[in-house]
Amino acid sequence: xxxxxxxxxxxxxxxxxxxxxxxxxxxxxxxxxxxxxxxxxxxxxxxxxxxxxxxxxxxxxxxxxxxxxxxxxxxxxxxxxxxxxxxxxxxxxxxxxxxxxxxxxxxxxxxxxxxxxxxxxxxxxxxxxxxxxxxxxxxxxxxxxxxxxxxxxxxxxxxxxxxxxxxxxxxxxxxxxxxxxxxxxxxxxxxxxxxxxxxxxxxxxxxxxxxxxxxxxxxxxxxxxxxxxxxxxxxxxxxxxxxxxxxxxxxxxxxxxxxx
Numbered sequence: 001x002x003x004x005x006x007x008x009x010x011x012x013x014x015x016x017x018x019x020x021x022x023x024x025x026x027x028x029x030x031x032x033x034x035x036x037x038x039x040x041x042x043x044x045x046x047x048x049x050x051x052x053x054x055x056x057x058x059x060x061x062x063x064x065x066x067x068x069x070x071x072x073x074x075x076x077x078x079x080x081x082x083x084x085x086x087x088x089x090x091x092x093x094x095x096x097x098x099x100x101x102x103x104x105x106x107x108x109x110x111x112x113x114x115x116x117x118x119x120x121x122x123x124x125x126x127x128x129x130x131x132x133x134x135x136x137x138x139x140x141x142x143x144x145x146x147x148x149x150x151x152x153x154x155x156x157x158x159x160x161x162x163x164x165x166x167x168x169x170x171x172x173x174x175x176x177x178x179x180x181x182x183x184x185x186x187x188x189x190x191x192x193x194x195x196x197x198x199x200x201x202x203x204x205x206x207x208x209x210x211x212x213x214x215x216x217x218x219x220x221x222x223x224x225x226x227x228x229x230x231x232x233x234x235x236x237x238x239x240x241x242x243x244x245x246x247x248x249x250x251x252x253x254x255x256x257x258x259x260x
Contacts, residue, residue, distance in 0.1 A: 004201050005162070005220035005251045006238065007031040007143075009063055009112065011049035012040035012072075012226060021231055022049065026056040028234040030250045031220065033110045033143075036091035039065035039073025046098045053104070059250035060104055061143070064091035064132075065112030073113040074180070081128040084115075088132025096136060108162065108251050109133050110143035117177065120148035130157035141256045146218040147175045155257065162256040165206070165218040167197040167237050168227045173208045175216065184209065188228055190236035197221050197237045198244050219254040 008025055011034040026032065034049050035041030041049075053060050065073030067087060079087075088111075096106050111119055111129055119126040126144070130153060133142065138158050144150040146163035154161045168187045170178040178185045187193045196206055204217045223234045241248060 001245060001247050002201055003247045003249045003254045004218070004241065005030050005059075005254045006223070006234070006241070006248050007033055007061070007110070007164075007220050007251070008223050008230070008234065009033045009035070009110075009225045011035040011045045011063075022225065023052055023056075024231050025223075025225060025234050026052055026058050028231075028238040029058060029223070030248050031059040031061055031108065033061045033063035033108075033112075034095055035112070036062055036064050036095045038067040038087065038091050039069060039112055043094075043098060046095055047102060050099050050102045050104050054102065059107045059252065060099060061108035061110055061251075062092040062095045062106055063110055063112050064088045064129075065115050073115065076114045076118055081124060081131075084125060084128035085132035085135070088129050089135040092133055092136050106140060108141040108143055110164070116145070116150075119150040119153075120145040120176065123149050123153050126150035126153035127157065130154050130159060134158070141251050143220060143251070145175075145177070146216045151257075160256045160258050162220050162251045162254070163216075163218040164220045164222055165200050165216050166222045166224075167193040167200075168223050168230075168233055171206050171208045171214050171216075173210050173212045173214060175214050178209050182209075186224075186227055188233075190229065190232045193223070193233045194236040194240035198240050198246075201241065201246050202244060219256055220251050
């Protein structure tokens with residue numbers, strides 16, 4: 001039986017949403033990437049999200065991003081390697097400390113937004129992320145864009161890695177994510193996102209914006225918590241994968257690749 005993790009970025013919205021829609025989302029995913037207070041979130045939101053994950057048996061991961069709340073961490077910043085490493089370390093450690101107080105553990109780390117997309121292209125930035133996490137610990141899975149250089153750098157730094165694809169994002173023919181500047185960058189239709197998720201698992205590919213087929217192999221599929229209709233998308237993806245005979249398991253149980 002094929003296995004895949006279904007993850008979602010969380011702890012990025014208001015307390016009211018965390019208490020309602022986010023809890024509903026957790027019914028359909030197996031891992032949560034929790035904002036660590038830079039691009040979004042704060043200590044109270046981190047704790048509330050971790051407690052929800054514990055109630056639903058969802059694996060907990062850190063989701064560090066650029067410290068740029070005004071742009072939700074989705075604008076590229078020009079920071080030094082040391083600045084990025086220090087920021088990532090501080091964010092991951094902050095979440096880990098809250099998790100420990102809740103009796104939980106951090107299983108994985110996934111960069112957010114522009115930090116993620118830049119690291120997929122720029123090896124030195126990926127190295128800085130790995131360095132920042134390593135200052136906390138190395139016995140954790142680092143998540144990165146399937147087919148990108150960031151996975152190579154994470155693995156070279158001694159981490160187990162999980163290749164990630166997106167159910168709710170459109171791709172370019174080179175395997176990169178279509179920029180959010182384009183109106184079709186997000187797949188807002190639940191059934192369309194579900195069909196893409198099934199194709200990823202069954203055919204190891206997606207159909208790009210230009211109609212070409214892009215080969216992708218991954219251990220985890222993401223649904224963005226801030227995508228309009230995220231709960232409906234998550235439910236549709238969950239339902240379609242289960243109907244296709246796919247077992248939904250946390251990242252640690254989907255065969256993350258080990259360091260060489």
